[in-house]
Amino acid sequence: MSTAIFSGASDSTAPLPGAREGRDPSRAIKRGPRRQPAEVVAATQRDRLFDGLVHTVAEKGYANARVSDICQAAGVTRPAFYALFEGKEDAFLATYRHGTGVLLRMMESAYAEAADWRDGARRALRVLLDVLASVPAFATMAIVEIDAVGPAARRERDALLEKFHAFFAEARPRPDVAAPDELVGSVVGGIYATIHRRVAAGRVADLPALLPTLTYFMAVPFLGRSGAAREAITAADGGGSPATAPCAAPS
Structure with a gap:
């Protein structure tokens, strides 16, 4: 299996935004003669703001989240915020890109370990579901609250869904399937819509x-009902260890 589906995605070992509290004492900025270099300080403040934004937006909603709320949650000053981002929307988009990059790299790693696309796609799907469940605030921010941000966020989401198509690059639709070029988009969109409904209903843990x-829905256009049923049984039986987002506390 290919190990380079996504180019330029974030390191899969990087913490997922929202997996930590923004005011995490371990990321306090050192003062005094041995203070950290400016670039290290900026990177630390950015990561804390990522976490602060996720928690604030998940709690208050994007429309009601103020820059001051995000800064307070992150323990970062407003001048430091505006040195890194143009405003709330820019910070949201940066957080979204970073977080989905981490998630994609985790999915890619699971896919690459599989023997074929069926096993790989199922493993990647499990990572997606498990990681979102392990960081409910990120799931709420990235899946639900993105709807309130605007056109730029919708473009980011469309670009993300397009990247999911790579997990089906080696799959071949059944001969009786109409419009095979649109098939993968329909499968990806259906999975996303199902996840969205659960997250919007506050059922992230489910x-x-x-x-x-x-898994059945994903496989049936390619494997038929009997083949998809076998894949669903494999999924129900486990098929690998649960995935947890970096720095997320195990349940």
Whole structure:
């Protein structure tokens, strides 16, 4: 299996935004004669703002989240915020890109370890569901609250969904499937819509339970009903260890 599906995605070992509190004492800025270099300080403040934004937006909603709220949650000053971002929307988009990059790299790693696309796609789907469930604030921010941000955020989401198509690059639709060029987009969109409904309903913890159903939905256009049913049974039986976002506390 290919190990380079996504180019330029974030390191899969980087913490997912929202997996930590923004005011995490371990990331306090050192003062005095041994203070950290400016670039290290800026990177630390950015990461704390990523976490602060995720928690603030998940709690208050994007429309009600103020820059001052995000700064307070991150323990970062407003001048430092505006040195890194143009405003709330810019900070949201940067957080979204970084977080989905981390998630994609985790999915890619799971896919690359599989023997074929069926096993790889199922493993990647499990990572998606498990990681979102392990960081509910990020799931809420990235899946639901993105709807309130505007056209730029919708373009980011469309670009993300397009990247998911890579997990089906080696799959071949059944001969009786109409419009095969649109098939993968429909499968990806259906999975995303199902996840969105669960997250919007506040049922983020239930996402891993969707794996057998979504595996069947994902596989049936390519493998037929009997083949998809076998994949769903494999998904229900486990098929690998649960995935947890970097720095997320195990449940």
